[in-house]
Amino acid sequence: MPLLDLYYWTTPNGHKITILLEELGLPYNLHPIDINKGDQFTPEFLAISPNNRIPALVDPTPNDSDESLSIFESGAILEYLADKTGAFLPQSGAARYDVLQWLYWQMGGLGPMAGQNHHFSQYAPEKIPYAISRYVNETARLYHVLDKQLADKAFITGEYSIADMASYPWIRSYKKQSQDLNDFPNIKSWFERISARPAVIQAYAKAATINNSSAVTEAGKSILFGQKS
Numbered sequence: 001m002p003l004l005d006l007y008y009w010t011t012p013n014g015h016k017i018t019i020l021l022e023e024l025g026l027p028y029n030l031h032p033i034d035i036n037k038g039d040q041f042t043p044e045f046l047a048i049s050p051n052n053r054i055p056a057l058v059d060p061t062p063n064d065s066d067e068s069l070s071i072f073e074s075g076a077i078l079e080y081l082a083d084k085t086g087a088f089l090p091q092s093g094a095a096r097y098d099v100l101q102w103l104y105w106q107m108g109g110l111g112p113m114a115g116q117n118h119h120f121s122q123y124a125p126e127k128i129p130y131a132i133s134r135y136v137n138e139t140a141r142l143y144h145v146l147d148k149q150l151a152d153k154a155f156i157t158g159e160y161s162i163a164d165m166a167s168y169p170w171i172r173s174y175k176k177q178s179q180d181l182n183d184f185p186n187i188k189s190w191f192e193r194i195s196a197r198p199a200v201i202q203a204y205a206k207a208a209t210i211n212n213s214s215a216v217t218e219a220g221k222s223i224l225f226g227q228k229s
């Protein structure tokens with residue numbers, strides 16, 4: 001049986017998918033797309049990911065078609081794999097939409113805000129106090145929302161799901177986001193619980209064999225932050 005192909009780099013949005021694939025125990029081919037070197041702009045990659053962003057997935061054997069399927073956007077990939085395997089996302093009803101609302105909370109809130117936080121705090125050539133405090137404060141607000149949600153639950157919606165797998169890699173960079181997990185005790189214990197999962201350990205161990213630094217190189221900065229239409 002042909003394997004799934006994951007086009008990936010060692011960043012939070014990439015880790016979401018390796019965590020899920022490791023949790024599912026599904027074999028896959030990992031294709032590194034080094035975004036610091038501009039691999040995201042090759043015609044082959046753009047054919048499956050027109051937004052020139054990782055991750056992207058190709059499934060040569062979808063459940064419901066003879067044609068291979070390619071998909072980009074990490075949230076869509078998580079949802080696709082969960083539906084393909086019937087795991088980590090309830091199939092219907094209120095429980096499904098509970099997971100999906102927290103998945104989209106991560107996709108539209110935590111991810112973009114923490115991403116801008118990283119950008120203005122770590123990478124911007126000019127330190128703009130307004131931008132830094134805007135994104136650090138918004139990240140803190142989102143951490144408070146998550147901490148409250150986790151007050152009476154082991155995982156975001158009760159059972160471990162793709163909503164947890166989407167948020168975890170972003171929380172993992174909490175120090176870069178000027179956050180202290182001691183201020184968020186429910187996130188702290190959730191974070192420790194997920195960090196100890198064998199699949200999560202395996203996903204990050206695989207990442208380290210590809211690239212063991214989360215730093216963006218100087219050459220990478222001009223590729224990543226100088227993009228125009």
Ligand SMILES: N[C@@H](CCC(=O)N[C@@H](CS)C(=O)NCC(=O)O)C(=O)O
Nearest residue numbers: 011013035052053054055073074075
């Ligand atoms: N909303 C997208 C965001 C993907 C994204 O921003 N990927 C980054 C790495 S985490 C990337 O590929 N950047 C390459 C670039 O900016 O050219 C998703 O969740 O898949």
